[in-house]
Amino acid sequence: MSTIAVSSEGPDLDARVDPRFGRAAVFIVLDPHTMVFDYIDNGASQIRAQGAGIQAAEIVADAGAKTVLTGFVGPKAFKALRAAGVGVVQKVDGLTVREAAIRFASGMLPLDQAPSHRQARR
Amino acid sequence: MIIAIASGKGGTGKTTVAASLAAVWDRPLAIADLDVEAPNLHLFLHPSFSATTAAKMEVPEIDESSCNRCRACVAICQFKAIGLLGDAILTFPEMCHGCGACMAVCPQEAIRSGCRTLGAIGWGHTPEGPFLNGRLSIGEAMSPPLIRLVRRKIGILAQAENRDVILDAPPGVSCPAVNAVMAADVVVLVTEPTPFGLFDLELALDAFQSHDRRLGVVVNRAGIGNHDVYRLCERRKIPILAEIPYQDAIAEAYARGDIIARVHPEIQSRFIKLGQRLRISNNPSRCAPVREAHHA
Amino acid sequence: MPEIVVLSGKGGTGKTSLTAAFAHLARGHVICDLDVDAPDLHLLLQPTPRRSETFRSGHEARIRAADCSRCGQCVDLCRFDAIRGDDPPVVNARQCEGCKLCVALCPQAAIDFIPRHCGDWHISDSRMGPMVHAQLRPGEENSGRLVAILREEARKLAGNLGRGLILSDGPPGVACPVISSLSGADLAIIVTEPTPSGRHDLKRVTALTAHFKIVTVVIINKGNLNPEQTAGIKSDCCQRGLPVLATLPHDPSVTAAMLAGKTVTEYTANGFSAELQAAWTGIQRHLNTVARKE
Incomplete structure (x- = not known):
């Protein structure tokens, strides 16, 4: 099973999924079968005037993730993730990182084909 | 001379003042609407548009x-x-x-x-002179490059024919407004004598006051509120260039899309005086404030 | 959590005065001023800040005179005409967009790139309920991010305090800050006036709310200034399926209330206030419809 990245409100598996992708507090990068994980602090995104989503796409792509689990991905970040060959699963906020990863590993979370409407042009 | 008509917030009568000033200006003139998010000056000056070009940025x-x-x-x-x-x-x-x-x-x-x-530039003509407006596409966020583009085009046009320029700036004091007034020789701030007007005028003075630019204030709807705006101008040594009294008839004329300086001879003479004051000199100290007796 | 945003496109239609009155009628909900450029709601609600934060965004260039060789390259390079003079050149912070071009190419490395203090935001108490508001510094770019921060803080606050509604005074215009104020909103109230500009801008704002599929209602303010234009706006709205919840007259009590530092519904119980009360009832009805759909 390939590596996934989950936008998270904290640096461990029991933190909640951060609904924001670009301005997520942390990215948890993990192997959903072994649950071996690492985390990347994304706090710097908070002071970015713009382009946090694109920046985040670069971060998770550089970390080797093949899929991102998050709340909402805007159109520009979606385009960036797609170019990097990273799949996107949206609307997994409300779960913990661990729960999201387990659901993904069991095939319960299909990939999204389009960016989310609600975050459009944020 | 380049005159920018600006205001700390929208709805103070900025476009009304720009249209009326253009209507009484007695030198060759060029007019540009730089309020590219909500260009409305054409609704008053009724230019005949001869061309629309795409506004592009690099x-x-x-x-x-x-x-x-x-x-x-x-x-x-x-x-x-x-x-x-x-x-x-x-x-x-x-x-x-x-x-x-x-x-x-x-x-x-x-x-x-x-x-x-980013949007389009409308090229038109009014009896007062050539008219340009910038129109930002719906959903487009990048207004400053379009503002700079229209400003540059009207500048070239005016310089070639030795025309003065009246710019209708976007409301507010953020980046777009600063971009619009940047090259102006004089900034006319339109305000109203209310607490909202006072607060927004103070922001505008902070944003636009600069050593290489003259500033003056036009008080619109004079008489509806209190005297705080006048006190602020006195304290900050900003001349009050004109007052436009509040009258139902003026508000109705504006609502019809009329140029108020054309509707009332008394209002027209106020705008003619405003034009004269703007031209007096480039020396701020000679740009004497007009205070009418009842506010003294 | 339902979120209502009050917009107008054109300024001066009475958006803020009406928002303040609704804040009074709704009492106890979270109030948010998203006009960070020229915020006026605080003039009517007199909030007391409990917490204030600095808003930093992007960077600005600053030339160190001692290290500058006066080569003038930065002056020529800057596309924003933000650097002027020659002994030494000086960056006008209000015009600098923080692109870093001059910083990167200065042969003397004499240009610093410093974080930009763009404004401040506050969480306050007001007599109408908790309030989130901000002030951008003059000349700063309103990227919409400060608007996004305020909305996020308002949501947190509403969640923590168990308030059922967020009522926001939206930014003017139709650009980035307005777009930012609309993402995820449940209901947009557009306050317009029967003037050529009012009608023109109403079309632009409703195009935007339609684009984001947000339920939109319209209030015509100062309707008696031009009955013909008012009728025109009503037919525009009818064609687009937008309910006109109220047509309010031009009323001097709006300015009088402003001078007294009060909302118009606090200031007087006249006919105008009664019509506002009726409009607020209409807004609540529409909000319930939205809530049921969700």
């Missing part, structure tokens, strides 16, 4: 074959308009401010100058 176009993925452009771009995703180099033109930094730093010269459309 954005990078990367030649993927000569790009060696060195990241120099990605690193310098402060607006995240270029991303390197794995091996894919992507541009996000809607993020670009058009600063040219990526092109300047690319060691491979792999970045060409492309362009994208």
Whole structure:
């Protein structure tokens, strides 16, 4: 099973999924079968005037993730993730990182084909 | 002379003042509406539009074959308009401010100058002179480049024919408004004598006051509120260039889309005086304030 | 959590005065001023800040005179005409967009790139309920991010305090800050006036709310200034399926209330206030419809 990245409100598996992708507090990068994980602090995104989503796409792509689990991905970040060959699963906020990863590993979370409407042009 | 009509917030009568001042101006004139998010001056001056051109800004176009993925452009771009995703180099033109930094730093010269459309420029004519307006596309966020473009075009046009310029600036005191008034010789701030007017005028004075630019205030709807706006101008040594009294008949004329200086001879003479005061001199100290007796 | 945003496109239609009155009628909900450029709501609600934060965004260039060789390259390079003079050149911070071009190419490395203090935001108490508001510094770019921060803080606050509604005074215009104020909103109230500009801008704002599929209602303020234009706006709205919840007259009590530092519904119980009360009832009805759909 390939590596996934989950936008998270904290640096461990029991933190909640951060609904924001670009301005997520942390990215948890993990192997959903072994649950071996690492985390990347994304706090710097908070002071970015713009382009946090694109920046985040670069971060998770550089970390080797093949899929991102998050709340909402805007159109520009979606385009960036797609170019990097990273799949996107949206609307997994409300779960913990661990729960999201387990659901993904069991095939319960299909990939999204389009960016989310609600975050459009944020 | 370039005169920018501005205000700390919308709805104070900025466009009314711009239209009326244009209507009484007695030198060759060119007029531009720089309120590109909500261009409304044409609704009062009724120019006949002869052409509409696309308003474009420069954005990078990367030649993927000569790009060696060195990241120099990605690193310098402060607006995240270029991303390197794995091996894919992507541009996000809607993020670009058009600063040219990526092109300047690319060691491979792999970045060409492309362009994208922000909106349109309307080219028209009124009896008062040539008229331009910028119209930002709906959903487009990047207004300053369009404002700068229209400002530059009207500047060239006016200079060639030795015309004065009246600019209707966007309301507010943020980046677009500053971009609009930047090249003006005089900024006319339109306010109203209310607490909202006072607060917004103070912000506008902070934003636009500069050693190389004259500032003056037009009090619109004079008589509806209190005297705090006058006290502020006195304290900050800003001349009050004109007062336009509040009358139902004026508000109704405005609502009809009439130029108020054309409807009332008494209002017309106030605008003629305003024009004269603006032309008096480039010396701020000679731009004497007009205080009418009942406010003294 | 339902979120209502009050917009107008054109300024001066009475958006803020009406928002303040609704804040009074709704009492106890979270109030948010998203006009960070020229915020006026605080003039009517007199909030007391409990917490204030600095808003930093992007950077600005600053030339160190001692290290500058006066070569003038930065002056020529800057596309924003933000650097002027020659002994030494000086960056006008209000015009600098923080692109870093001059910083990167200065042969003397004499230009610093410093974080930009763009404004401040506050969480306050007001007599109408908790309030989130901000002030951008003059000349700063309103990227919409400060608007996004305020909305996020308002949501947190509403969640923590168990308030059922967020009522926001939206930014003017139709650009980035307005777009930012609309993402995820449940209901947009557009306050317009029967003037050529009012009618023109109403079309632009409703195009935007339609684009984001947000339920939109319209209030015509100062309707008696031009009955013909008022009728025109009503037919525009009818064609687009937008309910006109109220047509309010031009009423001097709006300015009088402003001078007294009060909302118009606090200031007087006249006919105008009664019509506002009726409009607020209509807004609540529409909000319930939205809530049921969700």
